[in-house]
Amino acid sequence: MNQTDRLSISTFSKMSDVPRKTLIYYDHIGLFKPAFVADNGYRYYHRNQLDTIGIIHVFKEFGMSLDEIREHLSHRTPASTLEFLRKQEEVIQLQIAKLERIGQMISMQAENIEHSIHVNTSQMQVIRHSRVPVLLSCRVHASKKQILEDLWDDFQLRLQRENAPIGYPNGVIVKKEDLRKKDGDMVSHMFSRIETHFHEQEYMPEGFYLVSYTRADYGDTDKIYPQIFDYMEKKQYVVIGDAYEEYLQDEVSLQNPEEYLVRIMVHIKEPSTDEIRDTDYMQGE
Secondary structure, X not given: OOHHHEEEHHHHHHHHOOOHHHHHHHHHOOOOOOOEEOOOOOEEEEOOHHHHHHHHHHHHHHXXXXXXXXXXXXXXXXXXXXXXXXXXXXXXXXXXHHHHHHHHHHHHHHHHHHHHOOOOOOOOEEEXXXXXXXXXXXXXXXXXXXXXHHHHHHHHHHHHHOOOOOOOOOEEEEOHHHHHOOOOOEEOEEEEEOOOOOOOOEEEOOEEEEEEEEEOOOOOHHHHHHHHHHHHHHHOOOEEEEXXXXXXXXXXXXXXXXXXXXXXXXXXXXXXXXXXXXXXXXXXX
């Protein structure tokens, strides 16, 4: 070994940012040995070994065990290394996808809370809302008070398939057929606002929505529907689509379930100018 390329364990530790004790441990388990051991027991490393210790660090960041890393390094060839790196590339892409979903969840929850802080639960308003991509659960027809375990499990599996974490914001849909019968209790789907990669992409349609808010625990939102139906009848609004229920404030931000804040958006026919004079009219976000 060229003397200029020989590095003491202390120097190599500083250059590689790997603690001296860790280098000694790696030597003991046969994972990463020094290039040369002097008669006095001092360990010396070659500059080229910085590449190897660097890839060991990266593999550890992937979550690989030291045994797995040692097994690969003990039998490495260009072909096996290429195969190994491609597999780790897939792992990284999956981790990135999960982190992106976590970021989306945090942003969505923050935006929901921020939007809801100044909401007036005593007023209803009509908004024009753009088309929104959503993920749907399987189709059911069940009371909110008796949400089926199979429905919940099905939807959670779909969210997991889309790399969405547990707790990703979701809601329920009440079909227009039930709304026209003045029934706000029956659920057809669970949904989340999300762009899908592994399921058919569904959409919350663009259009006009009557928006109302109420304080209610999970499953207790049917109590506001009589007010919604009375208001729609008074204003002569016509239901042309479904109702979308989403909690803007839930157990993430509140301790009392009875104080949870839910938003209900009912898809209606475009109101005439006369019909919206006394209604707050705003562009949907």
